[in-house]
Amino acid sequence: MGITERREREKTERRRAILNCAKELIFEHGVERIGMEDIARKAELSKATLYLYFSGKEILFSEICEESARAFLKQFKPYWESGLTGISALKRFWRSYVELFGDSNEIVIIFNIRNYLKSWPNNDNAPDVNKQHKSHFVDAILDSMKTIIDQCKAEGTFDPDLDSALATRLILSVFSLILSDAVRTPFEPKNSEDIIREMTIALQIMLRGFAKEGVNRSLLDITNF
Amino acid sequence: MGITERREREKTERRRAILNCAKELIFEHGVERIGMEDIARKAELSKATLYLYFSGKEILFSEICEESARAFLKQFKPYWESGLTGISALKRFWRSYVELFGDSNEIVIIFNIRNYLKSWPNNDNAPDVNKQHKSHFVDAILDSMKTIIDQCKAEGTFDPDLDSALATRLILSVFSLILSDAVRTPFEPKNSEDIIREMTIALQIMLRGFAKEGVNRSLLDITNF
């Protein structure tokens, strides 16, 4: 009986191992430059074996995003739903983010992939499932963020004229480029600590920009949980 | 004697023609999706001829960035050097930006390319010149921006603790993603007017975030030249 379980576990582990190899490669060389061949070699598997675990390159990559997004949501959701104020939720959001990704390069990779996948041609004849699933969880994170921003507006912390959707995208874009820049200079790869520090500063700046005129800055301090 | 000059002029014109074709294609389909073949066809030249004018795809693309950056600097530099305050320079910077790119899709293309080129493999055996030249003028713009931000800090408009380099990159990143997003949705392509509007809002938010505590927001208003 234990056999099936072990099998199951091993399979999951392999999946994870493959994903990890892919992540490392992505972090080292960038998404655009790695192929199934490379991942296979790194994972010490044959290309064909990869296809036993992931039905295609796109799936493999998006799985990485999903995985992390899932982990993030799992960590963040409970707090969020417990009746926090907008700004507290935002802090909690950031805290979850830091706790989860602060000491790994995960987040670098996620954004890398996300941008990469977006640039792909739309397989119009691909199964619809793909399109729906494409970034279900990643988008959920963005949705959370937008909801929080709306709440901040409602509570008078943020400028009521602020366009929440735009604001969300701004944060995303800032993080995205910080990460991209970090990855793009392979000679002196910034460690995640540095990245997180930059992100924190950036987010802090954005929040000040979002804030309603007159709101005290200490209220917006995301480093003060 | 006039012959050599005419030759020279014709050569320059061809270069421009090619660059323009490339730009149009990039705007229509995105950098990742167009190849030398496409550019050649559009320019009504052979692929081989392209290589007479540009030593490679990378050079061709980066040339587009350079060209625009050059134009921008040319327009902006005079004002900047004439003793403006930091915040005025910033407004002037933005004004130049809008005047130059506000009614064309130039800027979309530039950022598109910039992101694209960054993702390229580093040809370690390529002549060093390439690396240095890679984005000489684009970087000059960023340098200007950074200097202005420094000035704003010095003049007490911006938070003295602000990291100018980071701030510059933030602005760049925000613009970059606004543009990327705009391009990525080819079905309902935003026109440059919309893009500029979003950028203005975003920049405004950033500036508020950059500002020293207590600085009056009206001072930061970039729409009020």
Next chain:
Amino acid sequence: MGITERREREKTERRRAILNCAKELIFEHGVERIGMEDIARKAELSKATLYLYFSGKEILFSEICEESARAFLKQFKPYWESGLTGISALKRFWRSYVELFGDSNEIVIIFNIRNYLKSWPNNDNAPDVNKQHKSHFVDAILDSMKTIIDQCKAEGTFDPDLDSALATRLILSVFSLILSDAVRTPFEPKNSEDIIREMTIALQIMLRGFAKEGVNRSLLDITNF
């Protein structure tokens, strides 16, 4: 001025050379077993070059069929339209066939490919052009055949109850298998003379089977032009 012509001619010759290489390979090993790689090697070209002349494997293959079918129609059509009786047309049809393919392995290959292409998955998202063009000329030959059979029925040579469409397919199938069998035994490859002889006998038998009861066999003799 002659240059463009020469170029044009050379290009056509290359196309032909490639097609011929493909044909030889198909004759020697069968359609299913040869790939673009093989054709390229035989033609002493790179795989990529093949794609300069043919946009894909399917196109390359169907081109072979079309080419022959075109040649056949060109040879046969004039006679056919000049008011022959059905049975004379049939003889003429056969004569054209023999004259054109009697001393080459062309026809073996055509049927080989035809069957092969039929077995391909239908690219439902392929450009519609493909579907229409797929076997325009080959089908024209079959149409001719069917029309002739109809005429023979009308003229009282063939059994009025004969299903012309079925009859056409029967002839096709007989030819097809004679050819397939010929190819499938690579150890003692029958030469085209033998093939044609078998085909003649087979066609003769079919015609007798098609004939209206009582029609004199000498009338049906296709060897007697």
Next chain:
Amino acid sequence: MGITERREREKTERRRAILNCAKELIFEHGVERIGMEDIARKAELSKATLYLYFSGKEILFSEICEESARAFLKQFKPYWESGLTGISALKRFWRSYVELFGDSNEIVIIFNIRNYLKSWPNNDNAPDVNKQHKSHFVDAILDSMKTIIDQCKAEGTFDPDLDSALATRLILSVFSLILSDAVRTPFEPKNSEDIIREMTIALQIMLRGFAKEGVNRSLLDITNF
């Protein structure tokens, strides 16, 4: 002791089950389109298990042909050996054929496979057994047919100049293509009744073609047992 027998029986049953699954798939999608994977899935077995029962894809497929051929011979042989005239034997042959395959899709599949297998590379280093066994029983059917045709010739029903081997192949080819055509159009799959009807007509035509000049057509009527 009974255990070994049961084992044996179960093994045979499994073999049968696998063959049946393969048949269904072949009928639905065509030989070229199905792989070991598909058969395994349908049989609710693992791919590896298939190899316990059949040493390879080729063997599995040819086994299907053999099985049916065996069944046919079993049904037909007794009649044939009981001193029928050639033409009666031919009718009996056809009757057996219809009785056995007339209400199933068996025969479609057999010819499908047969054509498919013929197109395979000759494994020159494969054990010779393979080559010999390849279509032992199917060939036995063809031999029967040839013998009958010879008898018809001897009895004056068929043209004495008729090449029996060729005639046999003709019949085969006609059946083969009727079946192929039937399978190739998966949208409106002809049922076996239609197929048998077409085959009957075709065979009737062939027989007329085979007949000695002057033989009365009613004698050749295969629908009149």
Next chain:
DNA sequence: TATGAATGAGTGTTCATTCAT
């Protein structure tokens, strides 16, 4: 006996770049 997992050897196709003319 049965199988999950693995793979080698392919498939067709693309594209930036080069070179003879």
Next chain:
DNA sequence: AATGAATGAACACTCATTCAT
């Protein structure tokens, strides 16, 4: 100066077959 023609190296993906358990 211009180009048609050619290509190498890469790409994602497939499948019959094997083997440890």
